[in-house]
Amino acid sequence: MTFRDLFDFAAAQPGVVALLLLAVPALAFLINLWAGTTDAEIWRWRYVYAGLVYAACIPGIFALTLNIYLFLFERQSLWTMNLALQVLPILTMMATLMLIKRKMPFKYIPGFGRLSGFMTLIAALIGILWFVDRLKLVAFTYVPFSYVVFGFVALLIIIRFAWSRVF
Structure with a gap:
């Protein structure tokens, strides 16, 4: 099974996907009451x-x-977005985080720092890949691939350190 097959299967049942995604903020609301x-x-x-x-x-x-x-990267149009799979999870995440923040600060939630670090790493990685994609740079070099990987990881560590210093 590929990701395309999984998304096609989920897109065929948007009601089930919406029910599962909307259950999380509803549960957060109920727990806030309890x-x-x-x-x-x-x-x-x-x-x-x-x-x-x-x-x-x-x-x-x-x-x-x-x-x-x-x-x-794929140049998808806004008109072809699948709302249940591409928009609803983001809205669910925002609603759940807003409901939880009203009751408890995020610094007291175990593991939340790891999630924010993971989001920072993903954002930095996508930014670097987009820059390299737009650069259209083709280089023929004798540098071993392990050095390129090491440089990439070092760049991610520097971005993570700079991000933590800024925020």
Whole structure:
């Protein structure tokens, strides 16, 4: 099974996809009601909030990355977007994060720093690849490929360090 087959299968059942994606912010809303108002009561729900953050952010980040790839590299038109697979995960992620942030700061949610670092790494990687794609540079060189990979990883580390210093 390829990604195309998976997306075609999911696109054939948009109601199921929408139901699964909309269940995450609905669950976050219900947990916000159940969690109580004191800090101790909210603190006990932090791992549930972490699960909700991951349940919302993994499809959301994937959809965002896929959209950027499709628009920058594949030149997909806005008119051919699949709303259930390309827009709804991003809206679900934003709604879930906004609901959770109203109840608990993200710094108290376990693993949220890793998610933000992962998003930074993906954004830097896409930016570098887009720049290289637009450069249309063809180089014939005798530099071993391992040096190119090392330079690429070093560039990503520098971008990650600079991003953490800025924010």
